Amino acid sequence: GAGVSQSPRYKVAKRGQDVALRCDPISGHVSLFWYQQALGQGPEFLTYFQNEAQLDKSGLPSDRFFAERPEGSVSTLKIQRTQQEDSAVYLCASSLGGGAGVFRNIQYFGAGTRLSVL
Amino acid sequence: KQEVTQIPAALSVPEGENLVLNCSFTDSAIYNLQWFRQDPGKGLTSLLLIQSSQREQTSGRLNASLDKSSGRSTLYIAASQPGDSATYLCAVSASNYQLIWGAGTKLIIKP
Numbered sequence: 001g002a003g004v005s006q007s008p009r010y011k012v013a014k015r016g017q018d019v020a021l022r023c024d025p026i027s028g029h030v031s032l033f034w035y036q037q038a039l040g041q042g043p044e045f046l047t048y049f050q051n052e053a054q055l056d057k058s059g060l061p062s063d064r065f066f067a068e069r070p071e072g073s074v075s076t077l078k079i080q081r082t083q084q085e086d087s088a089v090y091l092c093a094s095s096l097g098g099g100a101g102v103f104r105n106i107q108y109f110g111a112g113t114r115l116s117v118l
Numbered sequence: 119k120q121e122v123t124q125i126p127a128a129l130s131v132p133e134g135e136n137l138v139l140n141c142s143f144t145d146s147a148i149y150n151l152q153w154f155r156q157d158p159g160k161g162l163t164s165l166l167l168i169q170s171s172q173r174e175q176t177s178g179r180l181n182a183s184l185d186k187s188s189g190r191s192t193l194y195i196a197a198s199q200p201g202d203s204a205t206y207l208c209a210v211s212a213s214n215y216q217l218i219w220g221a222g223t224k225l226i227i228k229p
Binding site: 003004031032033040041042043044045048052056072093095097103105106107108109112 | 122149159160161162163164167207209211215216217218219220221222
């Protein structure tokens, strides 16, 4: 596709509900990233995929957060038993990746999913 | 642990002025530094990327400088326009993928 696409754009969940956020990266991009952005703050790294392999999940805040990219393209971030503190914008980014070279590592961002937990 | 700070948090200036946004970081061992723009309801757009070996990068009316030894970067915007209104974030990378972000500077250009 032309850019990184995220859905839904907005999600309202009741506390305790499970949610799934989808990211469609730019076609051919090897690397995929998830970030969490609280209101008035910069994004915080959650997890990183290279193709289908999840190489870094050090930023996931708890075991309620789970991300997958089973076929190396579309990725889903799942949050189980949502809490109010999970309310944030969830950003997905992709990059060419696949080797050295700074421009292969420029990340292109989607518009994000705004999650509100009531 | 790398920390990135942006000052000021918000800035409002009349159209046409030149302005400088500041970014500081605590660990000089960085791979590169990027400046991004974030518009409400839209994703982040990369404006400029400065590799650790570089001192500055320019794109149109934007110029970004990097001083690794002092842990500082500035984004200079010349002849500001209302369309420049957005939040500007800087991010440093200590690897080829993980970015550490500042909280951003919200810029308003008054017509």
